[in-house]
Structure formats: C-alpha cells, structure tokens
Amino acid sequence: MKFGGSSMTVKRMGVSLGVNFIPAAEGGIHHRNGESAQSSASANHIIGERVSLSLLGDGYIEAIDSHDIEQNFQHQRHADLGIGAMVVIAPVLEADGPPIKMQVGRFGWKSQHSSLMSSCADSVRNELGMRNRLYPDEYSTHAPDDSPTPFDTPDAKTHKTELERLVDEIRHTSPPARDASLARTADAQAGEKLFTQIGCAVCHVPTYKTLPSGTRINGGTYKVPKFIGNTVIHP
Numbered sequence: 615m616k617f618g619g620s621s622m623t624v625k626r627m628g629v630s631l632g633v634n635f636i637p638a639a640e641g642g643i644h645h646r647n648g649e650s651a652q653s654s655a656s657a658n659h660i661i662g663e664r665v666s667l668s669l670l671g672d673g674y675i676e677a678i679d680s681h682d683i684e685q686n687f688q689h690q691r692h693a694d695l696g697i698g699a700m701v702v703i704a705p706v707l708e709a710d711g712p713p714i715k716m717q718v719g720r721f722g723w724k725s726q727h728s729s730l731m732s733s734c735a736d737s738v739r740n741e742l743g744m745r746n747r748l749y750p751d752e753y754s755t756h757a758p759d760d761s762p763t764p765f766d767t768p769d770a771k772t773h774k775t776e777l778e779r780l781v782d783e784i785r786h787t788s789p790p791a792r793d794a795s796l797a798r799t800a801d802a803q804a805g806e807k808l809f810t811q812i813g814c815a816v817c818h819v820p821t822y823k824t825l826p827s828g829t830r831i832n833g834g835t836y837k838v839p840k841f842i843g844n845t846v847i848h849p
Contacts, residue, residue: 617669617787624666624741626723630658635724639754643740664723671789672721674847676730677824677831677838680718686819695813704728707735707748709833717832729832730781738766738777746777785839789847822847 627638683701690698704719708731719725727733735748745751746766756763766775774782796802809815825831827843 617672617784618790619668620666622666623663625661626664627659627661630660635660637724637726667723668790669784670787671847671849672730673785673787673842674789674824674845675720675849676785676836677829677842677845678720678822678847679825682822683718683720690816693813693816695816697813697817699817702726705732706833706835707732708835715833729836730784731777731832731835734781734784735777738780744776746775748777785842789849792848820848822849 624643626642628642629636629638687699687701702719702725703716704725704727706715706717706729707727708729709715717728719728721727721730721733722736727736732748735746738744738746739749744764744766750765752763766777768775772779797806809818824842824845824847825838827838827840829838829843830836831838
C-alpha cells in the first residue's frame, strides 16, 4: 500500500454559515450518480476540489497530546496576527458509549475526525464505497432497487476487517524524511527564517512530541505503541 499524496481530487460540497462550514450529505463528497452539484445552490453554497492528503506518519499525529494542540491554539490567539485556527472537538466513533467520547480533532480537511479509525472509516465508506461498522448506512443516493453496497467484514483467517488492516498499516508508516542536503542550503535557511519572522510558524508548528508509549487515547480504545511514543516530530 502507498499512503503518499496524490494528484487525484474529490469534489467537496457544503454551505457556509457565518464562521461555520456545514458539509453537504455524505460528508460533502460528490462523486456518485444521482447527486446534483446544482442542488441547494445559493450564495453561501461552496463547491471545491480537494486533493488526497498524504497519510504518511499520521500515527504520530494521532499521538500528539490534545493539550499541546490546545496550547498552540492559545499561542496563536495571543500572537494577535489577525489570523488563527479553531480547536475542533470531534467524536471518537470507535469508542463505546454513551456518553459519546470526544477528543481534539486532527484529521480531515476540517479536523472533523479525532482518530485514524474514525477518519479512515469515513474514507472507506464515502470514497471507496464500502460500508463498515462505524458507517453502516447506505448512501442517501443509493437506489432502492440496486444491490446493497459492500460491507466490510472480518477476514476468516486474520479476523481483521479491511478498515482495521488499513489503519494498522498507516500507523506503521514513517513521516517523510527531510532532505538534509537541501535544508543546509542558504536559500532553505533564509526561507526558514522568513517563515518564522512573518508568523507562519505560529500556525504551522515545526515541532511536537508524542505522548509516552502506553498512554491510552481515542476514548481508551488505543494504546500508544513504543515505536511512536516519546518521539519528537516535525509535522
């Protein structure tokens, strides 16, 4: 499997309500017959192409302490640059409830997912067309006389679903390595200095440290492994 970025795009649709973006049906993804791009068109209706995000090293992003993300948010506000992010609190879909377990979001174009399992379950259903235990429902555009959409069931030998295998593979990928020779050039060093001077590094934080190995996250459903825990990363 390859989990790098791609030139392929997915059309996303939604509505802007003040400072909030509300995705259209089925996560706002428009890629199936029967869903009209002109439906509900209005002045605040948004349609855009999104490229496939790289998944390399996302297991490390998953293991960043939510408090560190919240502290970065506060730092952005205090920097008073006229821009700043928002902390999105998203459900951990794989955690048993009620109550619904919530966590700081970090995956998806709007940080609408807080765990890799939740994010991949969304993609497996809405982009690959396979229902799963976290997204079991048929599409709203599914014709009643069509055969059921495939459902992700455990393999007879491994007892793992495709979703579980996918998440496990992503968690074992390493972040792309920085090109050390390019980083030593005068242009790269000047660019890095300028990047910090004009405030880009306030939002695009260059360094985080993952939680200690053995820490329970995602509503207690996942334990940070040794190969990910206590690791300095440069997202």
